[in-house]
Amino acid sequence: MASHLIDSLLYMDSYGTPVMREIFDDRSMIQNWLDTEAALAESQAEMGIIPQEIAREIARKAKVDNLNLENIRKGIVKTGHSLVPTLREFESRxxxxxxxxxHLGATTQDIIDTGYILASKRAFDVIYQDLWEIEEYLLxxxxxxxxxxxxxxTHGQxxxxxxxxxxAAIWASEVHRHMQRMKEARKRIFAGQLSGAVGTLAGFGDRxxxxxxxxxxxxxLEIPEISWHASRDRLVEMVxxxxxVAGTxxxxxxxxxxxxxxxxxxxAEPFTMGQVGSSTMPHKRNPGLSEGMHTLSKVVxxxxxxxxxxxxxxxxxxGAYxxxxxxxxxxxxxxxxxILQKAKKALNGLVVNKQKMIDNLDILKGLLLSEPVMLMLGEKMGKQTAHEVVYEISMKTFEEGASFKEELLKDPRVGKHFTEREIAEMLDPFRYTGQSPFLAERVVRNIRAWRLAEKRQG
Structure with a gap:
């Protein structure tokens, strides 16, 4: 039985996906190592270093299905080595x-590093495609x-x-920058490793x-300009x-x-009948997808x-590091x-309660619009003085639970400058969203143009 939530029969679908688990499971990782060994043998044969028929046999047998993984497990226990048992099992086949x-001329880290690069490259592509899909939901x-x-x-208030x-456009813009970073970093990150025991390629000869x-x-894979056995910046950047992405x-x-x-x-997250929020409170509709996104991002x-x-x-x-x-x-x-699977479900079916958003605009009884009042009043008496006046009125409104509009009308420092209609206009939230619509449109327009260009490039 599994002992990690990623592989748990009960919880695996909450903490991972089938495709990601397959990319990093034992069989896939061993296959990556075998692919690397086969590529090494084939290249050495092409260069006349080893016989062609030898390379063909190595390539034929370089399939994880040909190996006994239990033998490899026992070998790792016996030798304490992470790769030699796999090589021995491979050799026996x-x-x-x-x-x-x-493995002629190579070192263990050459094979394991390259294996992780091959796996990570696949996983990177999966994440990128998920982001591509989610970006469209956000747009x-x-x-x-x-x-x-x-x-x-701001500050929760x-x-x-x-x-x-x-x-939503802010979210889309942030996701888009991640996609751009991922595209830009690929050539730098996905370099293979094949440089021998201390990185000098001495065991591979003059060629x-x-x-x-x-x-x-x-x-x-990309060709590194020099060994990166002891330079792990590529993988640090990748993770x-x-x-x-997880943090966003x-x-x-x-x-x-x-x-x-x-x-x-x-x-509200999308809800379907059959979802259960509590074992004792039948009414609960818990935001499980969002909760999971937040929780797992901390672990990443x-x-x-x-x-x-x-x-x-x-x-x-x-090896210690x-x-x-x-x-x-x-x-x-x-x-x-x-996280991204949860995000797809949450964002593709997100329920936007427009009426509740409107209702909540008046929770503070007009105080949400203290800034435009201050700015307009500032034109009459100076910004700092206006701030003090509106601050006093705002605090009184808070303490007494009064109407901001009524308090403004009662205060002669304000009333002598503005009519009731002018104050009402200043307190209209639909007139004070700034450039919100334009900024949202600009993000959508720019990203959609980029996506179209990407599709055309294939």
Whole structure:
């Protein structure tokens, strides 16, 4: 039975996705190692270093289905080594003495690093495609609700009116920047590793550079200008990017969670009959998707900190720090995959309660519009003096639970400058959303143009 939530029969779908688990499971990782070994043998045969028939046999047998994983597990226990048991099992399956030519000139970290790069490249693509889909949901929300007025909040308190489309456009813009970062970082991050024991390629002979280029070319990976055994910045950047994605959706999840609170009720996750919020309170409709996004983002952030530890390498290689990545990388990707699945469900079916947003605009009985009153009054008496006047009236309104409009009308410092109609206009939240609609439209227009160009480029 599984002992981690990612692989738990009961909870795996809440903490991961089938595709992400498959990318990082034992079979896939071993296959990545075998693919690397096969590419090495094929390249060496092309260069006349080993016989062609030997390379063909190695490539034929380089399939995880040919290996006994239980033998490998026992071998790891016995040897304490992370790769040698796999090589021995692989060697035993190769005929005609081909096993003697496996792993020629390479070191363990060459194979394992390249395996993680191959896996991470696939996982990176999955995340990017998920973001592509989610971005469209956010653009649709921004476009549909560019004029849907709601209370903007700072420090958890109502501040000024905004539109929900403006809020959704901010989310879309942030997601879009993550996608741009991911595209820009690919060539830098996804470099293979094939440089021998201390990174000098000494074990590959005089044509080592050509061999490295052939092998990594076959695997579809970038060629590093120098060994990165002891330079883990690529993987730190990669996990950092994944953590940024998770963090954004942790924030979005927390925002939906907050705006779904009973007393606010401006947003709601999609609900289907059969969902259960409580074992003892039948009425509950809990925001489980948003809650999960927020929760898992914290763990991914911790994985980013763990990945950072691998930067602290000693000399030319150091397993004490390097192997922290074996935890950080799979967890970060798998948990982020789960976050994005939750985000798809939450955002694609998000319920926007326009009437409740309107109702909540008047919770403070007009105080939401203290800024325009202050600015207009400032034109009459100076901004700082106006701030003091409106502050006094606002605090009185707060303490007495009065109407801001009535208090303004009663105060001669305000009444002598403005009519009741002018004050009412200043307190109209639909007249004070600033550039919210335009900003939402601009984000939608710019991102849609970019997406169209991306599609045309294939």
């Amino acid at each position: 190769c005929e005609g003495g081909a096993g003697e030519f496996i 649709a929300l921004a476009e549909e609700h560019k004029n849907t007025v709601m209370a903007g909040r 109502q501040a000024l009116p905004i539109t929900f489309g403006y809020k 080592a550079i050509e061999l490295q280029e052939r092998v990594l070319g076959k695997l579809g 950092g990017l994944v953590a940024m 959706f942790g924030k979005i999840g927390n925002e939906i969670y907050s705006l779904q609170k009973t007393e606010v009720a401006e947003l 952030k911790a994985n980013a900190l763990l990945a950072y530890e691998a930067l602290l390498q000693e000399h030319e290689r150091d 390097w192997k922290t990545e074996h935890i950080a990388i799979p967890e970060a990707f798998i948990l982020t995959g789960a």
